[in-house]
Amino acid sequence: MLEQYIGATVMFIMAIGIACGMVFMTSVLGPKRHFAEKMEPFECGEKQIVSPHQRFSVKFYLVAVLFVLFDIEAVFFFPWAILFKKLGMFGFVEMLFFIIILGVGLCYVWIKGGLDWE
């Protein structure tokens, strides 16, 4: 059972090695000619006046919360989808209610304006 993960584990280790190696190589090989202007944040040729860490739109937070909700609901579909043929009509009707609840949730968010980007 566990031996099927050998390839994935080797890829895992190789991927870490390759990625870290590339970052290390470019830090070592590149020239280092630092001066004050170069080390400032990029701002289209101007000096950075305002801090980048300001408030950003609450919409992004809302999208993240909605994603967590819908993705957890979608996760429940996966075991159901595998056992779909064995469960037959029972599984279908049970999941129909679940899909309806999901749809009602989506409609609620939609009507409340949670999906609007103005």
Add this chain to the structure above:
Amino acid sequence: MIDGIFQFIDENTYLLLGIIKAVVIASALLGVVPLLVWLERRLMGRFQVRLGPNRVGPYGLGQPISDSIKLLFKESIIQNSADKFLFHLAPVVVVFTAIVSFAVIPMTGPFELFGEKMGLWASNINSGILFVFAISGMGIYGMVLAGLSSNNKYSLMGGLRSSAQMISYELTLGLAALCVIVHTGSLNLVDMVERQNSWPNALNLLNPPLMIAFVLFFIAGIAETNRAPFDLPEAEQELVAGFHTEYTGMKFAMFFMGEYINMVTMSALITLMFLGGWNTYILPDWAIIGFVAFAFKVSFLLCVFIWLRSTFPRIRYDRLMTFGWKFLLPIAIVNLFLEAAIRVI
């Protein structure tokens, strides 16, 4: 001494095969990236009625290699107010997740080699497609970290945009894949292809609810890989270069490496799930023909990705989110219901 080595090989064949296959596949994947960059630049050149790179080597094939060597020897600038550790971690996460998510992609059916039953995949795990979603979903962290650690408002906006875009389209991607899982009854990618190997069930694409799932999966796949017309995180006119504005040299190139590997993975997934994988239906059932057929289908899809990039203008951010949540997601839910209803009757 030599007998000892042979005995060790005999006892640990499975382990050694797994390691060799993983190394070969990972190296091949890294070799595909420069080729794909070359292909994209050549095709984009042709689409825009110019030549594209044609000076370095035959047909300009040396161009991506010389570019990557140049990028490796460029200065890696880390601006003073950036978070050093996270700044280095972000490209590592992007490349790492891109390579690992390819581990479960099978490229031919099982075949016999030296009396050993094997297939051209690094791992054939039961939860194949879940593994791909889980690992490639982690790639979002790379972009968010890049945006946050750069301490630059363009980077921050790009990181936020890309995370919101990717999580929105991940729902559609998952629900479209669920249709195929209901159809197959398995998460294993080899099972999904073998489900399509005979004529009545051949090509999931030709099955009506799965046809819609294919379109949804393809659109969501383009958005997941941050390709045009959904390349909002890198909208040059608004955000300079998005989350990788502050990156230079090889670290900058690593984000593109991740993007190109993700493109290959996404094309391979679409091929396996909807286009019958390595099945040709007319040619004999050999592993080598299967691999060529698989490679051909994946290359075709990659060309479609490039074609779409040169055809469509970038869409506006609010329209992108509205399109994802108000159009694709309801269709995906209804389509899953339709697929289940057709299966149960």
